[in-house]
Amino acid sequence: MTGFRNDRAAAEFAALRALSARVGADPLLVQAAGGNTSLKDDGVLWIKASGTWLMHAGRDDIFVPVKMPPLLQAVADLDPAAEKAEAFVVADLNPLGLRPSIETTVHALMPQRVVVHVHCVETISLAVRSDAETVVGERLRGLDWVFVPYCRPGLPLARAIAERRGRETNVLVLGNHGLVVAADTVAETEDLLARVCDLLARTPRPAPQADTDALLRLAAGSNYRLPASPEAHAAASDPASCQIAAGGTLYPDHVIFLGEGSVVAAPGETAQAVVHRLAAEGRDAPMSILFPGKGVLMRNDANAGAEALARCLADVTARIDEHASLHYLGAADAHQLLNWDAEKYRQELTRRMEAARQ
The missing domain is CATH 3.40.225.10 (Class II aldolase/adducin N-terminal domain)
Incomplete structure (x- = not known):
C-alpha cells in the first residue's frame, strides 16, 4: 500500500x-x-x-x-x-x-x-x-x-x-x-x-445444553436448520436470555442481519407453524426462530452475517442482568436502519461475499 x-x-x-x-x-x-x-x-x-x-x-x-x-x-x-x-x-x-x-x-x-x-x-x-x-x-x-x-x-x-x-x-x-x-x-x-x-467484563450466565434432537423435529418439512455456531442456542435455551431477547431489538446490527426483534415460538409450535402464523400477520419468514428451553433454528438462506449475529445475541443476553431495566430500539429506529442506503449497501456486499464463496 x-x-x-x-x-x-x-x-x-x-x-x-x-x-x-x-x-x-x-x-x-x-x-x-x-x-x-x-x-x-x-x-x-x-x-x-x-x-x-x-x-x-x-x-x-x-x-x-x-x-x-x-x-x-x-x-x-x-x-x-x-x-x-x-x-x-x-x-x-x-x-x-x-x-x-x-x-x-x-x-x-x-x-x-x-x-x-x-x-x-x-x-x-x-x-x-x-x-x-x-x-x-x-x-x-x-x-x-x-x-x-x-x-x-x-x-x-x-x-x-x-x-x-x-x-x-x-x-x-x-x-x-x-x-x-x-x-x-x-x-x-x-x-x-x-x-x-x-x-x-462479566461472567456470562451459564445456559442449558440445546436440545438438538427436538430442534431437528421442529425443523422437519420447513426451510430451517440448526445454526452454524452451537453457541447461538443459548439465546433460547436459557430462560432469562430468551425473555430478554423477546423484549425487542437491542442493537443496530441485529436489525440489519436478523430483522427487527426476535421471533419466539409458542409452546408446541414448529418452525413451519411459526412461519404460517407470521404470514397471516403479513410478516416475512424470520431469519431465526427461538424455541424456549430448546435452542435456535436459522432459515436455510441465512448468510455468514446472520449467523454471526445469532451468536452475538446469545453472547450479549447471557451477560445482561435478568432484573435490569433495558432500553430497546424502537420501530422508528429499525425503520431508519433498514431504509438507510449505507446499510443496504453493506448488506449487498455481504450477499456478494456469500455468492463468491459458493
Missing part, C-alpha cells in the same frame, strides 16, 4: 491491519462486517471500507483513504455529503473503488491518530441498560470516557459524540451500540481496548 509520507507511517498502518485482523477474528469484539478501525496520516484518514470484514484485514485491501480537512468542514456545515464520505475519497489511492465505512465521520472527529470501534458484547450488554451511564461509570472510573445515548450510526452519531466528548476523551461507550477507543499509536490503542474490555 502506497500513499504514506514515511516508513514509520507505513509501519503503523501495517500494525493497524494486524490489529484489525485480530480484533475481527474475535466474535466477542466484532461480528460479521461490524466494527471499524482507522489511522490518520498527513491529512488523510485511512478507514475500513463499508461492508468489508475486519478479520480479512491481513489478506485483503479493506481500507479507504479519505481527505480529512474537507470532510471535517462538511460535518461542521451539516453537509449531507459527509454522511457517505465518498466525495472525499483519494481516488488515486483507492483502486478497488471501495466505499468508506458508515462510521467515517466518527473516526474523523476523534483527534487521536488511531481509532478502533468494536461491537464488544461486554460493552453492549451494559450499554443497553436504562442506567448504562451509571453502571459503566462505576467500572471506568479514572478513565477519560463519555457515554453517548443511542443515535443512528453515521452523521447523527458523530454529531452526538462531538457534543459530548472532551479534548482528551479517548473512550466512548455508545448506547445500544458498542465501544470506541483511541490513542496516538496502534499499540497504545490495543492496550486501551484490552483495558476497557477487561473493566467491563
Whole structure:
C-alpha cells in the first residue's frame, strides 16, 4: 500500500491491519462486517471500507483513504455529503473503488491518530441498560470516557459524540451500540481496548445444553436448520436470555442481519407453524426462530452475517442482568436502519461475499 509520507507511517498502518485482523477474528469484539478501525496520516484518514470484514484485514485491501480537512468542514456545515464520505475519497489511492465505512465521520472527529470501534458484547450488554451511564461509570472510573445515548450510526452519531466528548476523551461507550477507543499509536490503542474490555467484563450466565434432537423435529418439512455456531442456542435455551431477547431489538446490527426483534415460538409450535402464523400477520419468514428451553433454528438462506449475529445475541443476553431495566430500539429506529442506503449497501456486499464463496 502506497500513499504514506514515511516508513514509520507505513509501519503503523501495517500494525493497524494486524490489529484489525485480530480484533475481527474475535466474535466477542466484532461480528460479521461490524466494527471499524482507522489511522490518520498527513491529512488523510485511512478507514475500513463499508461492508468489508475486519478479520480479512491481513489478506485483503479493506481500507479507504479519505481527505480529512474537507470532510471535517462538511460535518461542521451539516453537509449531507459527509454522511457517505465518498466525495472525499483519494481516488488515486483507492483502486478497488471501495466505499468508506458508515462510521467515517466518527473516526474523523476523534483527534487521536488511531481509532478502533468494536461491537464488544461486554460493552453492549451494559450499554443497553436504562442506567448504562451509571453502571459503566462505576467500572471506568479514572478513565477519560463519555457515554453517548443511542443515535443512528453515521452523521447523527458523530454529531452526538462531538457534543459530548472532551479534548482528551479517548473512550466512548455508545448506547445500544458498542465501544470506541483511541490513542496516538496502534499499540497504545490495543492496550486501551484490552483495558476497557477487561473493566467491563462479566461472567456470562451459564445456559442449558440445546436440545438438538427436538430442534431437528421442529425443523422437519420447513426451510430451517440448526445454526452454524452451537453457541447461538443459548439465546433460547436459557430462560432469562430468551425473555430478554423477546423484549425487542437491542442493537443496530441485529436489525440489519436478523430483522427487527426476535421471533419466539409458542409452546408446541414448529418452525413451519411459526412461519404460517407470521404470514397471516403479513410478516416475512424470520431469519431465526427461538424455541424456549430448546435452542435456535436459522432459515436455510441465512448468510455468514446472520449467523454471526445469532451468536452475538446469545453472547450479549447471557451477560445482561435478568432484573435490569433495558432500553430497546424502537420501530422508528429499525425503520431508519433498514431504509438507510449505507446499510443496504453493506448488506449487498455481504450477499456478494456469500455468492463468491459458493
